[in-house]
Amino acid sequence: MPVLSLEQLNSFLSEHFPQGDQYGVLEEVGPGSARMRLSVSDQHLRPGGTVSGPVMMGLADVAVYAALLTRIGAVPLAVTSNLNISFLRKPKACADLVAEARMLKVGRSLGVGEVYVYSGDGAEPVAQATITYAIPR
Template identity: 90%
Template sequence: MPVLTLEQLNEFLAEHFPQGDQYGALERVGPGSAVMRLSVSDQHLRPGGTVSGPVMMALADVAVYAALLTKIGPVPLAVTSNLNISFLHKPQAGADLVAEARMLKVGRMLGVGEVYLYSGDASEPVAHATITYAIPLER
C-alpha cells in the first residue's frame, strides 16, 4: 500500500507543484511506482516535429518524484540531485508519451529511481532515465 494514494498525490502536487500539470497527468501509483501520461501538443515539439528533450526530461522527473512520494509521503522539499537520460528512439508524431517510473532504492537522504518513456502504442521505450532525489532530513 503506497504512503500516498493517487488522489492524495494529485492533491499534493496541485498544491505544492501546480506547474507540474504541464508535464503530464498521473494515471496510477503503487508502492514506489508511478505512471504518468503527457498528451503531446505543438508546444511540446521541436523543429522536425519530435517531442523536445526537455519535455521528456520533465515528464521523467515528475514521474520519479511521484514514485518517491509514494514511499516517503508528502515531502515538498525533496529535490532532483541528478538526472541522466538516454534518448533511444524518436517519439511517434501526435502520440501521447507515457512514463513508467519505479524507485530502485529509497534511503534516509537519497532516493534513486528509473523511468521508461513510451510513445503511443510502441512497445519499445523512446527514452530511459535514472534520477536521484535528495530527501531533506527534516520532513
C-alpha cells in the same frame, strides 16, 4: 500499499507543484511506482517534428518524484540531485508519452529511481532515465 494514494498525490501536486500539469497527468501509483501520461501538442515539439528532449526529461522527473512520494510521503522539498537520460528512439509527434517510473532504492537522504518513456502504445521505450532525489531531513 503506497504511503500516498493516487488521489492524495494528485491533491499534493496540485497544491505544492501546480505547474507540474505541464509535464503530464499522474494516472496510477503503487508502492514506489508511478505512471504518468503527457498528451503531446505542438508546444512540445521541436524543429523536425519530434518531441523535445526537455519535455521528456520533465515528464520523467515528475514521474520519479511521484514514485518517491509514494514511499516517503508528502515531502515538498525532495529535489532532483541527478538526472541521466538516454534518448533511444524518435517519439511520434501525434501520440501521448507515457512514463513508467519505479524506485530502485530509497534511503534516509537519497532516493534513486528509473523511468522508461513510451510513445503511444509502442512496446519499445523512446527514452530511459535514472534519477536521484535528495530527501531533506
